[in-house]
Structure formats: C-alpha cells, structure tokens
Amino acid sequence: MAELLPQRYPSRAGYLGTTVILAGLAMVGPFSINTYLPSFGEMAVVLGTDRTALQQTVSIYFASFAFMALWHGSISDSLGRRRVVLVGLAVYALASLGCALATRVEQLWVLRAFQGFSAGAGIVIGRAVVRDLHEGPLAQRMMSHVVMMFGLAPAIAPLVGGWLQAAFGWRSVFIFLCLLALSLFVAVAVRLPETLPLEKRQRFNFSALAQGYAGVFGSLPFMTWAMAYACMFGAFFLYVLSAPVFLMLHLGLGETDFLWLFGPATGGLMLGSALAGRAAQRWLLTTTLKYAFLIMGCAMCYDIVVCLVAPAGVAWYVVHIFVFNLGMSLAIPTLTVRGLDCVPERRGMASSVQLFVQTAFNALIAAVLAPLLWGSQLSLALGAAGLCLCAGLGVLLAARLSK
Numbered sequence: 001m002a003e004l005l006p007q008r009y010p011s012r013a014g015y016l017g018t019t020v021i022l023a024g025l026a027m028v029g030p031f032s033i034n035t036y037l038p039s040f041g042e043m044a045v046v047l048g049t050d051r052t053a054l055q056q057t058v059s060i061y062f063a064s065f066a067f068m069a070l071w072h073g074s075i076s077d078s079l080g081r082r083r084v085v086l087v088g089l090a091v092y093a094l095a096s097l098g099c100a101l102a103t104r105v106e107q108l109w110v111l112r113a114f115q116g117f118s119a120g121a122g123i124v125i126g127r128a129v130v131r132d133l134h135e136g137p138l139a140q141r142m143m144s145h146v147v148m149m150f151g152l153a154p155a156i157a158p159l160v161g162g163w164l165q166a167a168f169g170w171r172s173v174f175i176f177l178c179l180l181a182l183s184l185f186v187a188v189a190v191r192l193p194e195t196l197p198l199e200k201r202q203r204f205n206f207s208a209l210a211q212g213y214a215g216v217f218g219s220l221p222f223m224t225w226a227m228a229y230a231c232m233f234g235a236f237f238l239y240v241l242s243a244p245v246f247l248m249l250h251l252g253l254g255e256t257d258f259l260w261l262f263g264p265a266t267g268g269l270m271l272g273s274a275l276a277g278r279a280a281q282r283w284l285l286t287t288t289l290k291y292a293f294l295i296m297g298c299a300m301c302y303d304i305v306v307c308l309v310a311p312a313g314v315a316w317y318v319v320h321i322f323v324f325n326l327g328m329s330l331a332i333p334t335l336t337v338r339g340l341d342c343v344p345e346r347r348g349m350a351s352s353v354q355l356f357v358q359t360a361f362n363a364l365i366a367a368v369l370a371p372l373l374w375g376s377q378l379s380l381a382l383g384a385a386g387l388c389l390c391a392g393l394g395v396l397l398a399a400r401l402s403k
Contacts, residue, residue, distance in 0.1 A: 015142070017191050018191070019145045019146055020149065021188060021192050022122075022130065022146045023146045025085065025123060025125075025126050025188075026126055026146060027149075028119045028122050028123070028180065028184070029119050029120065029122075029153075030154050031157045031160075032115055033058065033157070034153075034154060034157035034158045035160055035161035035173050035176070035177065036170065036174065038158060038161045038162040039161065039165045039170035039173055040054050042165065042169060047104060047108070048104075049105040053105045054108075056109060057108050057109060057112045060112050060113050061112045061115060062359065062362075062363055062366075063116065064112075064114075064115075064117045065120050066360055066363065068116065068117040068118070068120055069359055070353065072084060072120055072121045072124040073347075073348035073349045073352030073353075074212060074352060075348075076124075076125045076128060076196070076348045077212075077346060077348035078202050078203065079201075080196050081194060081195050082193070082195075084121055085122055086185060086188055087121075088119075088120075088121025089121070089185040089188065090181075090185060091114060091117070091118040092115055092181045093185065094114075095114035095115045096111075096174045096181060097174070098114075099111045099115070099174040100175045100178065101171075122184070123355065124348075124351050127143070127347075127351040127354070128195075128347045128351045131340050131351075132347070141276075141277045143276075143333035143337060144277040144333040145273065152270070154240075154266060155259070155263060158262070202345075202346070212346050213349065220401055221342045221401040221402045222342035222343055222350060224401055225335055227357060227394055228391045228392075228397075229332070229335045230357050230362075231387045231390040232328055233328065233361075233362075234362065235300070235328075235384040236325060237362055237365060238370055238373065238380065238383055240261070241362075241365060245374040246261070246374065246377070246380065247261055250376075250377050260318055261318060264318045264321045264322035267325075268321065268324065268325030269328070270329075271326050272292075272325060272327060272328065273330075275326070275330055276330045276331075276332070276334075279291075279330065285338065286399070288330065288331070288334050289331055289335075289399075291327075291330065292327045293388075293392045293395065294327070295326055296324050296327035296328060296392075299320040299321075299324035299327065300324065300384060300385040301385075302319070302323070303324075303381040303385070304381045304382065306381075307376075307377045307378040307380075317377065335395070338398070340354075
C-alpha cells in the first residue's frame with residue numbers, strides 16, 4: 001500500500017465502488033439517529049419508561065459521537081485508515097445487537113454511547129481517504145458524490161424505521177443497524193484498500209497528539225473554514241431540530257407528514273451534490289462558493305418574505321429548504337477540501353476536528369437556538385438567515401487567511 005495517488009482507481013467501477021463505500025460509512029450516523037424515532041412509543045411501553053428517558057438516548061449518542069470525533073482521525077493518522085474503520089464498524093455492530101436485546105432504558109444509555117463512540121469513524125476517516133486518494137478537482141468531485149449519496153440517509157432512515165416498526169417491532173430496527181454495520185465491514189474488508197502509507201503515518205503518543213491538536217486548533221484559516229461550514233449547515237439543521245414544532249404546530253401537519261421537510265431537503269442535497277461534481281472540473285473554487293452562497297442567500301430572502309406574507313399552503317414554506325440545500329451541498333465539498341488543505345500533514349486529525357466543530361455547534365443549536373427561535377416561523381427564518389450570513393462572512397475571511 002505504498003503508492004497513494006489517483007491512479008489507484010483507474011477504472012470507473014473502482015471509483016464508483018469506493019464512493020459507494022464511503023457514502024455508506026457516512027450514512028451510519030443519520031441512520032443511528034433517525035431510524036428508531038418512530039419506535040419511541042412501543043419502546044416506552046416495553047421498557048417501562050417514558051419519552052424523556054428515551055430522548056436521553058439521543059443526547060448520549062450525540063455527546064459520545066462528538067467526543068470520539070476528535071480521535072478517530074488522529075488514530076487513523078497513526079494506525080492507518082482501514083484498520084480503524086473496521087474496528088469502529090465491529091464495535092458499532094456489537095452495540096446495535098446489544099440495543100436489540102436491551103430490557104431496560106439504562107442499558108440503552110450505555111449501548112447508545114458505544115454506538116456514538118464508533119459511528120463517527122466512517123464519516124471522519126472517509127473524508128481523509130478522499131483527500132489521501134485525490135487532489136484538487138478530483139477530490140472535490142468524489143466528495144460531492146459521497147455527499148449526494150449520503151443525502152438520502154435523513155429521508156430514508158425514518159421510512160425504514162417506520163416500516164420495520166410496523167412489521168416487526170422496535171428491536172428489528174437495531175438488528176437492521178447491526179446488519180448495516182456488518183455489510184459495511186465486509187465491503188471495507190474486501191474493497192477498500194489502505195490509503196495512508198507507512199511513511200506518512202504520525203507517531204501515536206501523548207506529546208505528538210497534543211502538538212498535533214494544538215496545531216490544528218491553532219490554525220486560524222482551518223478553524224475559520226470549519227466554523228463557516230458549521231454555521232452554513234446550522235441554517236438548515238435549525239429546521240430539522242425544530243421539525244415537530246415547525247411542521248405540526250405552525251403548518252398543521254401530522255406525525256406522518258415529516259416528508260414535507262425531509263423530501264425537499266434530500267432533493268436539494270442530491271441535486272446540489274450532482275452539480276458540485278460537474279462544477280469541480282469546470283469552475284474555480286471561488287466561483288463555486290460564490291454561486292453556492294448566492295443560491296443560499298436567495299433561499300433565505302424568499303423564506304423571510306413568505307413568512308411575512310403568510311400565504312396559504314404548506315408548499316410555500318418548504319421550497320426554501322430545497323433551494324438552500326442545493327446551494328449548501330454545492331458548497332460542502334469545497335469547504336471541506338479547503339479546510340483540510342490548511343493542515344495537509346494532519347488530514348485525519350483535521351477531519352476529526354471538522355466533525356467535532358460541526359457536531360458541537362449542532363448541540364448548541366439544539367440546546368439554545370432551536371427552542372429560542374421556534375416560537376414563530378419568522379423567528380426561525382431570521383435565525384437561519386443570520387447563520388447563513390455568518391457562514392458567508394466566515395468564508396470571505398477564511399479565503400483571505402488562506403492566501
């Protein structure tokens with residue numbers, strides 16, 4: 001595994017196979033969150049608990065995911081990408097099987113923590129694998145294709161969970177997650193080669209890690225790119241976290257109508273990712289970002305106007321989700337690659353920090369911003385627009401600092 005260049009995948013089949021595996025690894029996170037939500041009612045009865053205690057399984061998952069996100073990449077910088085992904089998938093599969101066999105909610109708390117510790121390995125290391133394999137436009141193209149496939153997960157996960165719940169009950173959902181991890185384990189073992197050669201690996205000791213993290217967190221250009229990404233994604237995630245209030249209270253929809261949010265979100269994400277793949281070889285990075293933020297800005301302005309006019313009909317209030325996600329997914333590959341390029345010697349660690357910053361910021365939105373803003377549609381629109389504006393200013397600053 002000494003060579004590590006684009007020619008490792010000279011065939012279209014090889015490129016596509018690797019992209020599908022990386023997208024599958026990235027999907028583990030969204031499936032871990034959304035798939036079992038339709039089962040909360042039955043789980044509360046069977047486990048003799050309430051929805052508040054079950055909600056803690058989500059919070060514990062997020063906390064453990066964010067913590068371990070800091071370490072997956074740096075461990076892979078020392079031990080290699082493939083080995084860490086395989087261990088993560090094995091731990092996740094065992095934790096998922098344990099969840100299926102749980103008889104008390106306290107057991108779920110512990111097992112969900114192990115799911116969180118292991119689920120982030122794929123998405124963190126997958127970003128580093130893309131950058132290991134490819135440079136410039138080809139890296140941006142592969143990243144966009146991964147994002148396009150990954151974008152299906154938030155829409156598919158609740159549907160799969162609902163079908164499994166209706167047919168077999170809540171335990172089948174965690175068995176499904178176990179089988180998903182095992183299938184990815186086989187795919188990685190068979191099809192994904194090691195992409196980090198021995199001569200490029202970092203020493204794994206406390207001093208080296210401390211120095212590495214100090215360098216990554218201390219890189220102002222990198223952290224600015226990371227925060228710009230987090231703010232941009234937060235403008236969309238604010239609506240995801242506010243979905244029950246936004247859809248059911250403000251728009252008067254039912255519990256089975258969440259596709260009104262996740263359908264446009266997924267469509268925009270996939271279309272924007274497809275556009276990003278084509279733009280990678282045609283546009284400069286600055287041109288891509290300019291058009292991406294122009295699209296997102298138009299979506300935010302439209303949302304504010306609709307909230308002020310208050311027309312009848314649900315569709316008026318979700319169009320901006322489609323348009324915004326189109327622009328966001330157009331920008332994601334560029335923001336990710338530009339950030340990783342700020343610390344080329346620590347790409348695995350940098351990928352970990354990127355995900356940590358995004359997850360921590362999402363936790364802040366969940367705890368503070370969403371409850372503060374979901375009181376009205378206009379306050380949600382203004383909050384999302386403010387986050388989008390912060391992201392745009394962050395990109396301008398990051399581009400200047402990276403020169």
